[in-house]
Amino acid sequence: MRIQRRLTTPRWLLVAVPIASLVAAFAAAAVVLLAAGKDPIATYARMFDRGFIAPGALTSTLVTATPLLSTGLAAAAAFRMRLWNIGGEGQLYLGAVGASGTGLALHDQPGLVIIAGMILGGVLAGAAWAIIPGLLRAYFNTNEIITSLMLNYVASLLLSYLIFDSQSFWRDLSTFSARRFPQGKVLPDAATWPSFDLGFAVVPFGFVLGILAALLLWFFYRSTSFGFEARVLGDSFSAARYAGIKTRRVVVAMMALSGALAGLGGASEIGDFRHVLDPRGLQQAGLGYAGIVVAALARYNPFTVAVVALLLGGLANAGYSLQGPDFPAGLVGVLQGMILFFALGGELLLRYRISLGGRHITPPRPLAVATGSAGATQP
Amino acid sequence: MNVNESIVVVLAASAIFYGTPLVFAAVGELLAERSGVLNLGVEGMMLIGAVTAFWSVQHISGPDWLVLLLATLIGGIAGLAVSLIHAILVVGLRANQIVSGLALTIFAGATGLSSYVGNVARLGGQPAHHEFAAINVIGMDDAPVLGPILFHQNALVYASWVLVLLALAYLYRTRTGLHLRAVGESPQTADVMGVDVALYRYLHTLAGGLLAGVGGAYFSLAITPNWIDGMTSGAGWIAIALVIFAFWRPELTLVGAYLFGLFSSLGFVLQARQVHLPPEVLASLPYVMTVVVLVVVSTGWAKQRLGAPAALGTPYVREER
Numbered sequence: 055m056r057i058q059r060r061l062t063t064p065r066w067l068l069v070a071v072p073i074a075s076l077v078a079a080f081a082a083a084a085v086v087l088l089a090a091g092k093d094p095i096a097t098y099a100r101m102f103d104r105g106f107i108a109p110g111a112l113t114s115t116l117v118t119a120t121p122l123l124s125t126g127l128a129a130a131a132a133f134r135m136r137l138w139n140i141g142g143e144g145q146l147y148l149g150a151v152g153a154s155g156t157g158l159a160l161h162d163q164p165g166l167v168i169i170a171g172m173i174l175g176g177v178l179a180g181a182a183w184a185i186i187p188g189l190l191r192a193y194f195n196t197n198e199i200i201t202s203l204m205l206n207y208v209a210s211l212l213l214s215y216l217i218f219d220s221q222s223f224w225r226d227l228s229t230f231s232a233r234r235f236p237q238g239k240v241l242p243d244a245a246t247w248p249s250f251d252l253g254f255a256v257v258p259f260g261f262v263l264g265i266l267a268a269l270l271l272w273f274f275y276r277s278t279s280f281g282f283e284a285r286v287l288g289d290s291f292s293a294a295r296y297a298g299i300k301t302r303r304v305v306v307a308m309m310a311l312s313g314a315l316a317g318l319g320g321a322s323e324i325g326d327f328r329h330v331l332d333p334r335g336l337q338q339a340g341l342g343y344a345g346i347v348v349a350a351l352a353r354y355n356p357f358t359v360a361v362v363a364l365l366l367g368g369l370a371n372a373g374y375s376l377q378g379p380d381f382p383a384g385l386v387g388v389l390q391g392m393i394l395f396f397a398l399g400g401e402l403l404l405r406y407r408i409s410l411g412g413r414h415i416t417p418p419r420p421l422a423v424a425t426g427s428a429g430a431t432q433p
Numbered sequence: 434m435n436v437n438e439s440i441v442v443v444l445a446a447s448a449i450f451y452g453t454p455l456v457f458a459a460v461g462e463l464l465a466e467r468s469g470v471l472n473l474g475v476e477g478m479m480l481i482g483a484v485t486a487f488w489s490v491q492h493i494s495g496p497d498w499l500v501l502l503l504a505t506l507i508g509g510i511a512g513l514a515v516s517l518i519h520a521i522l523v524v525g526l527r528a529n530q531i532v533s534g535l536a537l538t539i540f541a542g543a544t545g546l547s548s549y550v551g552n553v554a555r556l557g558g559q560p561a562h563h564e565f566a567a568i569n570v571i572g573m574d575d576a577p578v579l580g581p582i583l584f585h586q587n588a589l590v591y592a593s594w595v596l597v598l599l600a601l602a603y604l605y606r607t608r609t610g611l612h613l614r615a616v617g618e619s620p621q622t623a624d625v626m627g628v629d630v631a632l633y634r635y636l637h638t639l640a641g642g643l644l645a646g647v648g649g650a651y652f653s654l655a656i657t658p659n660w661i662d663g664m665t666s667g668a669g670w671i672a673i674a675l676v677i678f679a680f681w682r683p684e685l686t687l688v689g690a691y692l693f694g695l696f697s698s699l700g701f702v703l704q705a706r707q708v709h710l711p712p713e714v715l716a717s718l719p720y721v722m723t724v725v726v727l728v729v730v731s732t733g734w735a736k737q738r739l740g741a742p743a744a745l746g747t748p749y750v751r752e753e754r
Contacts, residue, residue, distance in 0.1 A: 057750075059750075081678075086546070086549070090549075090553045103442050133532075138531055140535065158741040182575070190724070190727075190728055194728050194731055194732040195731050196724075196728045196731045196732075197674075197677060197727065197729050197731065199473065199531070199673075200670060200674045200677070200722045200723065200724075200727055201727060201728075203667075203670050204667070204670065204671075204721070204723045205720070205724070205726050207666070207667050207717065207720040208717045208720050208721060210616075211713040211716055211717045212713070212717075214713055215711055215713040215714075219711045219713055221616060228654060254613075269670060269745065337733070340543075340544050343538075343539055343544075344539075346532075346535055346539070347536070350532045350535075350536070366744055382548075382549050382552035382553050383544070383548055383549070383552055383662075384544060384545055384546060384547070384548030384549030384550070384551070384552055384662075385549055386543050386544065386545035387540065387542065387545030387546070387548065387549075388540060388546050388549055389538055389541055390540070391536050391537070391539045391540020391541070391546070392540065394532070394536035394539065394540070395518060395522060395533075395536055395540065398522050398526070398528040398529065398532060398533055398536065399522060399528065401526075401528060401529075402526045402527060402528070406527075
């Protein structure tokens with residue numbers, strides 16, 4: 055078997071490889087199902103039905119896809135420039151804290167003011183949380199993978215502290231039962247975000263904001279000088295330094311942007327769906343980690359992120375609604391992981407030509423291909 | 434009061450107790466990274482090790498020592514099996530190591546395969562049939578100060594000390610260890626020397642998976658002998674950070690692991706002594722300290738002698754060298 059680097063990738067492969075990866079992942083996960091004595095075909099049929107077909111399925115899929123769109127964009131924005139922010143989970147929590155805090159503080163204002171305040175509060179809180187690993191990376195050269203991840207655990211503990219172990223502003227202390235069984239203050243009705251009924255599905259405002267954010271992100275990378283600097287920095291750190299790009303500033307700003315996107319997801323969780331700071335619900339959903347899967351499958355393209363978020367949203371939604379003895383928790387993670395493994399393996403087919411048997415004359419190596427970039431995922 | 438009940442001795446003994454799974458996982462990750470493979474799937478491999486080891490103690494009957502030995506081995510082999518996915522993807526198929534490692538943690542981790550296995554086998558809420566207990570080595574567990582710290586730990590603690598010695602001898606005193614370091618520093622050179630780069634990377638990634646699985650087994654067989662989804666709560670990530678603190682040297686992982694064992698146990702020890710702080714503050718200590726220590730080692734004098742393998746994270750393709 056010979057593996058050769060492709061000079062160009064045929065267009066049909068760009069479509070065929072992801073689809074083949076998806077099919078292969080479901081086939082591999084079928085083995086896991088069979089090992090547990092479940093019927094894979096019936097399970098997949100029920101998942102597809104609950105994710106996309108059944109009445110109301112699309113609406114609930116959108117509910118799951120909305121935060122995935124935000125955290126997916128957050129991961130895509132950072133990963134695209136090889137800034138490995140895996141703190142989307144914690145940044146989303148902080149977004150929820152910020153949005154519910156502003157929502158509660160502005161409770162006697164008109165709805166429009168509250169909602170604008172919540173978006174701003176969520177985005178700023180998410181950005182602030184992400185700036186910590188950003189600054190550490192920029193000024194102390196500290197590995198952002200570990201720091202952003204550690205802050206996820208800290209953010210999760212902060213959520214628990216605010217509701218379960220303190221008399222914070224977020225906690226409902228108005229009644230006797232609320233003091234005995236800790237819970238968050240419920241936001242005023244005016245703080246509920248609007249939604250748009252399209253007949254076949256209800257689109258939450260957070261999803262619309264996510265699509266808008268995807269557009270802005272695409273425009274930012276494509277048409278702004280700062281986006282250009284970020285792209286250069288992503289391709290080659292030293293080239294960016296030589297070109298006089300203020301690399302520290304770009305790193306901090308991109309981490310903040312990434313955190314802001316995840317924070318938007320947290321704000322939407324509060325404004326669109328939960329209306330109360332609910333630590334257990336947020337902690338169980340694992341929305342930040344799933345965002346990494348979304349971004350990687352979408353190959354960091356903002357528009358593809360939207361499509362993949364819907365797809366994985368359907369998968370996760372089917373997972374929640376089917377969960378029980380027939381459909382144990384954990385299966386969704388197994389499927390997500392499998393899809394990602396096969397998509398990663400499929401990358402090889404996009405970047406290299408594989409031929410079996412026979413002797414080949416190796417063509418001269420193209421000059422433009424630098425060895426240093428061999429490991430990078432091509433944007 | 435007996436000196437062996439003083440807070441210093443209790444803290445030192447529990448720092449070793451809680452730090453031991455980190456030693457296993459960090460030495461394993463260190464071996465993989467020395468070959469040039471970064472594996473961010475440690476958390477997932479540990480959880481797989483924890484769930485399979487726990488399944489084993491519930492389903493194998495026999496004398497304590499045999500069951501525990503088998504369960505630990507099964508946990509290790511399960512960790513090895515999932516690390517094979519990462520090895521095939523990054524060594525064989527040249528995939529991005531960071532994304533593949535994250536995928537491994539999502540696949541195997543708290544919301545993936547480990548939770549699935551725990552649910553299907555209904556392991557949650559059962560008390561363990563066998564667990565690692567402290568053994569009284571050479572009858573010295575009541576020796577002042579050193580007794581509880583060094584001579585009253587469980588078998589895996591002693592195994593971890595042997596492991597560190599073996600890793601040291603392997604890396605710096607054997608030919609394969611020398612080749613391994615060459616593969617991580619300069620795969621081109623190693624290739625020219627006739628070393629099979631891909632084989633070394635496969636084997637050491639698998640060794641990392643095995644040791645992470647054993648570290649996970651420690652959680653479900655020694656720390657809290659039962660099964661809870663996501664019970665390692667970030668230990669796998671702390672182990673990855675430990676490799677950086679340890680400048681990729683096995684003996685220094687002990688120092689780091691016990692430091693973090695100390696932070697993990699501080700909460701329990703202080704609570705038992707009626708010191709009242711919000712539990713979340715104490716629980717967040719290991720994570721915050723990981724960040725702080727990581728900042729310290731990545732700045733200033735430490736930067737000169739960091740010791741990261743030069744080829745860490747990059748695939749090796751002979752035709753493109």
